[in-house]
Amino acid sequence: MLSAVLAWVFGVLALVSGALVFRLDSMARVTFxxxxxxxxxxxxxxxxxxxxLGAVIILMMVMEMVIMAVFMIMYMMNPAGLxxxxxxxxxxGAAGIAGGVFVASALGILLVDWPRRAGRPPxxxxxxxxxxxxxxxxxxxxxxxxxxxxxxxxxxVLATHRGRYDRFGDDLRADRPADPVPGxxxx
Amino acid sequence: MSLELFLVLGAGLFSIGLFxxxxxxxxxxxxxxxxxxxxxxxxxxxxxxxxxxxxxxDGQVLVVVVIAAMAVEMAxxxxxxxxxxxxxxxxxxxxxxxxxx
Numbered sequence: 001m002l003s004a005v006l007a008w009v010f011g012v013l014a015l016v017s018g019a020l021v022f023r024l025d026s027m028a029r030v031t032f033x034x035x036x037x038x039x040x041x042x043x044x045x046x047x048x049x050x051x052x053l054g055a056v057i058i059l060m061m062v063m064e065m066v067i068m069a070v071f072m073i074m075y076m077m078n079p080a081g082l083x084x085x086x087x088x089x090x091x092x093g094a095a096g097i098a099g100g101v102f103v104a105s106a107l108g109i110l111l112v113d114w115p116r117r118a119g120r121p122p123x124x125x126x127x128x129x130x131x132x133x134x135x136x137x138x139x140x141x142x143x144x145x146x147x148x149x150x151x152x153x154x155x156x157v158l159a160t161h162r163g164r165y166d167r168f169g170d171d172l173r174a175d176r177p178a179d180p181v182p183g184x185x186x187x
Numbered sequence: 188m189s190l191e192l193f194l195v196l197g198a199g200l201f202s203i204g205l206f207x208x209x210x211x212x213x214x215x216x217x218x219x220x221x222x223x224x225x226x227x228x229x230x231x232x233x234x235x236x237x238x239x240x241x242x243x244x245d246g247q248v249l250v251v252v253v254i255a256a257m258a259v260e261m262a263x264x265x266x267x268x269x270x271x272x273x274x275x276x277x278x279x280x281x282x283x284x285x286x287x288x
Contacts, residue, residue, distance in 0.1 A: 019203055030219065045233045071215060106198055115239055117241070128244040137244070148258075
């Protein structure tokens, strides 16, 4: 009974804080509204009995949103929310598309004859997940690892101000690095 | 809550995120919309695991994959924003419309 009430409360709050992301005036508040939405979804995941995944979502999203707040304040105007912030384009078309997607998916959800529940949750879902990732789902885990590694490389390459190709030419054969300020410091 | 209610919640989060991703002019706010869309998928996948096939771990693995996709999207998104901001001083989607056909 309590968990049913909590599931409703978390669900409504997740939707409300998700909508606030695009209504609030300050970037910092927007970031924390998104964090709240993630935390309520993590609460739903915890209520569904997935303790490990819920905790992972909470820990990861707190860190991710704090980093996001730093980027927000770096790139955005009006980080303190002292002025109204309206940076929309094509609001009406987007509202039509988003509303259409919601109506279509809700219709699908309510009309489809979902399969009956097969089996019962294991006593320890975290153990089942670990055994799946290290056993039958090993390929998924390896693909994830490779994707994460490729992300590390790609993000560093993209975010580097001046890499070795900028300094030594496309074939890396320049005798001297083409630095704005000579002296070997990568300016 | 029943499976249908959880899925409607996921669809609602997805649609709010889609609205944000389509309307926001700032690239960073656009990424917030994408994150909200993935958020909806997380709750839908977890509910699917619980209500349809709790004895298999595949639903949990799907949640893991989605969370990893979320982290990758965020990291690559910020790297792209940093690169385009450095190259052209662009932080708005309307200023980065080079590929408009």
